[in-house]
Amino acid sequence: MHHHLLQSLRLCATSSNPFPGKTLHAHILKLGLDQYGALPNTLISIYSKHGLIKDAHHLFDEMPQRDPVSWASILTAFNRANLPNRSISIFPNMFVHDCLQPDHFVFASLLNSCAALNALHLGRQVHAQFVLSAFSSDDITKSSLVDMYVKCGAVDIARAVFDTICLKNSVSWTAMISGYARSGRKLEAVEILRDMKVQSLFSWTALVSGLIQSGHFVSALRLFVEMKQEGIKIVDPFILSSVLGASANLAALELGKQVHCLVTKLGFESSLYVCNALIDMYAKCSDIIAAKIAFRYTIKKDVVSWTSIIVGLAQHGKAKEALALYDDMILTGLKPNEVTFVGLIYACSHVGLVNTGRDLFKSMVDDYGLNPNLQHYTCLLDLYSRSGYLDEAENLLNTMPFEVDEAVWASLLSACKRFGKTQMGIRVADRLMGLGVEDPSTYILLSNAYAGASMWENVAKVRKLMVVTDVKKEPGYSCVHLGKETEVFYAGETGHPMKNEMRVLLEDLDEEMRKRGYVPDVSYVLHDMGKQEKENQLFWHSERLAVAYGLLNGVPGSVIRVVKNLRVCGDCHTVLKFICSIVGREIVVRDASRFHHFKDGKCSCSDFW
DNA sequence: GTAGGGTTAG
Known part of the structure; x- marks a missing residue:
């Protein structure tokens, strides 16, 4: 009987909807079989695969007899539901309530939670327990250790663990490659890839997109070309959206167009990630018309698609269009995110829509519960400054809940110059002098501000400071x-x-x-x-x-x-x-x-x- | 005595 039910449950796990599983669960309950270990454990994993974390957790709580499998299942369920902190907080009960010891499956799940939380210290503790356990030679757990260390930025420790893996599989290799690539260690990343006997699209993707994340665009693109020459089949569009991102960052329009052709040739033009990357690429490569076309061709648009085109239009000075698109977006029922509002307030500052900008800032907090970050404040400040609302700008600068850097004060100073606010200019200049100045263009602003008020002693002071701090302009x-x-x-x-x-x-x-x-x-x-x-x-x-x-x-x-x-x-x-x-x-x-x-x-x- | 659970790129 159990075997038959398990077979059916296994089928449910692969089904795209949770209802057959739920029906079977009811059936199992009726038969009073829910106490038998394997059945509820399987159900936990089915629920979690279908995103029903509450049902999974409820079942776990009600189980009279839990074993390490139940624990591995519930920890994975929390991880899958993007609740890694729940995994960490529930785990001690494995000792306290159930008097059980973790096995290699449980260790691997825990390490996954640590990785997601960027919790290096905790990860090291799990590592220590794993080493002392009876499972310390398990290669898969070692792979998750590598992954955890990589994600916590401890690449050299990751490498030390990696070297102890007896049978390395594609997962362990890929984790190590991506670790080196994401921390910009190109040579080591390539070296690991070359050591692999069977290179896959996965390993190349880890290398190329990792290097792109760490800003090594040109090297990444060279490797992408090499990958194609090696004959690796692009069966998944992931790497293409990464490469489009690199083109965007380099403002390399021709390259971006070539990748776009490749996208079409390989039939990935309906992938949402690719579509969004195309919108952003065209906008950043300054072809805003192509960006609009790419947006139109994106059939199923998500917040990222809308935000990409709104930010693009705003950066290209097309504020009215950006604001109009925001209205369209709201009509489709999508919720804007933090980035959307950066684009919108930025757009307002372009056309001097002070009230609209202020309302949007308020709406972000009141209607959508989003927390304004430094970028939002900077945009709002820009809006006030460029529209001549300098008192509001100065007030905002003094009250905003963020540490403000030189560039922000400098932008207010330049607005003072533009609107002839000499007194405020001097106030801001004094502030900047106290803050410590590094950017050469700030020195120019400072010197001009003091000169405008005939404060020649201060002009001399700025000049002297410039010599003392040996200001060097980054070569333009x-x-x-x-x-x-x-x-x-x-x-x-x-x-x-x-x-x-x-x-x-x-x-x-x-x-x-x-x-x-x-x-x-x-x-x-x-x-x-x-x-x-x-x-x-x-x-x-x-x-x-x-x-x-x-x-x-x-x-x-x-x-x-x-x-x-x-x-x-x-x-x-x-x-x-x-x-x-x-x-x-x-x-x-x-x-x-x-x-x-x-x-x-x-x-x-x-x-x- | 057996099932059932774990690791990789946006």
Whole structure:
């Protein structure tokens, strides 16, 4: 009888709905067989596989006789329900109530909970118990130890355990590879992969996506190409969404398009992860139109899809569209998350919708129970600053429940300059001086603020501090993407083979700009030097070189796409507005914090960044 | 005496 029921239960476990299992449970109860170990244990696991954690827990509680299998089942059930802390808190009862000792299955489940909780200390304790137990040679538990140490960031301990595994399977190898890759230890990660006899898509995915997580985009992409050459079949779209993420981070539009083609070729265009990655990739590669198309083609949209396009539109200065899409999203019944609100408040700051932004901030807390983080406060602050509500901004800065860094104060300082709030500017500047300044552009702001109030002693103090702290500007560079080719330019006179053509073009443009009223703003130059020399510095800024090169070599009439590592300098921003209207071309610059679409003499950022 | 439970990438 038991065997027959167990067979049926096993079938239920593979079924996609829980009702056959529940019916059998009722049947078992009627027969009074629920006391027999294997039957309730199987039921616990069926319930948990169908997400019915309450039923699983209830059954576990009611069991008169529990054994280690019951314990392994309930711990796994909590882990599966994303409640690893429940596993940890219930576990001591295994000794206290049931007088049982954990076996290797229980250890593996516990380690899984520790990994999910990032609880290294606890994990080490479980490790110690495991070593002292009768199961200390179990390889699978050792694999979960490797995984736990990796997830807690203790990669070297993970490696030590990994080396003691007698029969390594694909799971142990993959865990170790992903550990090295996610902590950016590329060489070691690759070495482990090379040691594997049978490499799978899994192991390559761990390597490539781990490296992408740790910011090693280019190495990851090279390895992805190598994987394809090795003939590994991409039977699962996971790695493709990772690679799309890398393209997005590198703003590599052509690469992203190629991966998009691969997605279509392999038939993964309906995978939600892939669709969301495509929306984000196109937006970050500054092709917001393609991002909108990708969004439209996403059949089953989730919060991430909506949020990706809302944030994308907001960053590209299309605030109205972003806010309109939010209304559509709410109509579909989806709940926005923290990231959605960052995009929305950011959008408001672009069009000066102070009240809408403030309402959204309130709605996030009151209607959706979300906790505003530093990013939300920074966006709100931006909204106040750029709309000229500087008292509100200063008040918010002084009352918000977060430690505020230099960049945030600096942005308020720059708003003070813009709106001519000299007194507040000095107050903020003094604050910044007390905070300690590292960013060279902050020094410029400080020096300008004091100079504007004729506080020459303080100007001298800032200069002196700059020398003492030996401020070095991170070298600025700009890349211009022309089809499959990319050129990189650093600030300063270039040694590029086309240097002369570029100089002539920039000089011609300079002449035309001056006719149209351009006056170089040398206040953006950090170094102490004469006016002419400062203008010369500006002339060779990397974003101008990139644009000049794009104009000379790009397809006539096409959009010029530039990616800069730092923020666009204020003077260059003015210059690019002139250039786009002189040459009648659209120029898109992605800088360290946002996108600038220069078109018809205007920029999508409305001159605030 | 047997079943039943564990580990990998967003």
